[in-house]
Amino acid sequence: MALLLLLHHAAPELSLSLRAAHVHHHLRGEEADEDARWCTRLCEELKIPFEVLHLGEPMPPRGVSPESWWRRERYRLLAAEAARAGCAAVLTAHTLDDQAETVLLKLLTGAGPRGVAGIRPRAGVVVRPLLEVRRAELRAFLAAAGRAWREDATNQDTRRPRAWVRHRLLPLLEARFPRASEHLSGLAGDVARDEELLGELLGRQAPWLQPGESVPSTQLRQLPEALLARWTLQIASGLPLREPPSRRQLKLVAAMIHGGRPAAVDLGRRWVLRRHGDRVSLLPPPCPPFESQPAGGRVTLPGGWRATLGEAPEPQATYRVWLDPRILAASPVWRSLRKGEGWQEAGCKSLARRLAAAGVPGPWRAAWPVLEAGGRIVWVPAVGVAVAWAGTGEAGVAATLEEPWQRRWK
Numbered sequence: 001m002a003l004l005l006l007l008h009h010a011a012p013e014l015s016l017s018l019r020a021a022h023v024h025h026h027l028r029g030e031e032a033d034e035d036a037r038w039c040t041r042l043c044e045e046l047k048i049p050f051e052v053l054h055l056g057e058p059m060p061p062r063g064v065s066p067e068s069w070w071r072r073e074r075y076r077l078l079a080a081e082a083a084r085a086g087c088a089a090v091l092t093a094h095t096l097d098d099q100a101e102t103v104l105l106k107l108l109t110g111a112g113p114r115g116v117a118g119i120r121p122r123a124g125v126v127v128r129p130l131l132e133v134r135r136a137e138l139r140a141f142l143a144a145a146g147r148a149w150r151e152d153a154t155n156q157d158t159r160r161p162r163a164w165v166r167h168r169l170l171p172l173l174e175a176r177f178p179r180a181s182e183h184l185s186g187l188a189g190d191v192a193r194d195e196e197l198l199g200e201l202l203g204r205q206a207p208w209l210q211p212g213e214s215v216p217s218t219q220l221r222q223l224p225e226a227l228l229a230r231w232t233l234q235i236a237s238g239l240p241l242r243e244p245p246s247r248r249q250l251k252l253v254a255a256m257i258h259g260g261r262p263a264a265v266d267l268g269r270r271w272v273l274r275r276h277g278d279r280v281s282l283l284p285p286p287c288p289p290f291e292s293q294p295a296g297g298r299v300t301l302p303g304g305w306r307a308t309l310g311e312a313p314e315p316q317a318t319y320r321v322w323l324d325p326r327i328l329a330a331s332p333v334w335r336s337l338r339k340g341e342g343w344q345e346a347g348c349k350s351l352a353r354r355l356a357a358a359g360v361p362g363p364w365r366a367a368w369p370v371l372e373a374g375g376r377i378v379w380v381p382a383v384g385v386a387v388a389w390a391g392t393g394e395a396g397v398a399a400t401l402e403e404p405w406q407r408r409w410k
Helices: 003-012 030-046 066-085 098-106 134-144 161-176 180-205 218-222 225-237 247-259 325-329 351-357
Strands: 020-024 050-054 213-218 264-268 271-276 279-283 297-300 306-309 320-324 333-336 369-375 375-381 397-402
Touching: 003 030, 003 134, 003 271, 020 030, 020 066, 030 050, 098 134, 098 180, 180 225, 213 218, 213 297, 218 247, 218 279, 225 247, 225 264, 225 369, 247 264, 247 271, 247 297, 271 333, 279 297, 325 397, 369 397
Parallel strands: 020 050
Antiparallel strands: 213 279, 264 271, 271 279, 297 306, 306 397, 320 397, 333 369, 369 375
16 A cells, blocks of 8 residues: 555656556455455556456465465466566565564574575565565555555464564564664675675586586585585575575585485475486476366466466466467367377377476476377477467467476565
């Protein structure tokens, strides 16, 4: 509320063109519905274009932190809406208090330096212009402007770690150390600057790892201990982990690189750094193969793949092709690659080997999605399209596949 009003007041002076979006999670019943209606009325009053974005899958997969899942999905929806509307950035209203809470949570849960660096002022298309402003200042601004706002009732539930820190721990600290939140936020900024510098140094001395790739362990053994820890944290920062690797995990990675034991380290959620001989590889969690799933429109496949057919292409999808429009009437399905399957049209006896050559990680080849129609392969992402089904952008329909590890919004 405060961010939107501040931007609305400043828009003429800064030559800003504003749009607003609200993510409806469909988790709090009538209260959440009223949140969306409130935002709609406000934007109508201010004459700001507005969209309500709906979370299609409100409940996260089993074994995944709900808060982390909802946060990633929120940013995914906001980024997609920004791309659709041609916006230059997504602005969120995180405050200095949010930063202090985050630093405390990271410290208390054993996160390494990257976690303690807290919320970034800028991450990709996301910008947080109020990160040095106190929450109380924004409430005072709204009160002076005669503006009310809405509160999410779940933010009062002290069974949730962040709410406990916000309502119990930080008030105690500030009663004894009045500038505690400012100092915690300042620490995050200092650590973030150090991390940025170390990242630049790492870029000159060590190879980066993408899922399914491997690098020589000899190059990593030459890194000082502090840089090797930062290398691990940098790799982990691009993965959908609940938390950055802990100090214990960082020590295990160092032992693996220098001594070969353990042979593998789980960074979290079954993302594994593995040493085999003189190579170190990054392996994603294995995905189970799945049976045929209807392919029309936008779907989420078992294991977390996102696929579209006949929809506007997802901007973050690595794999995209244009197909003949006949595909929409051919009862297309997505299914996993079958064991030992080849594809005569592509001239390969083993699609698994072709996927390996294309850099697809081993744990995911058995579940790799294949688009099929009438019992025949139409498209194998990373391999190719059947000639009979190829289309063009002007007279075709788009098909895309997004791998689970590509969803990196924080």
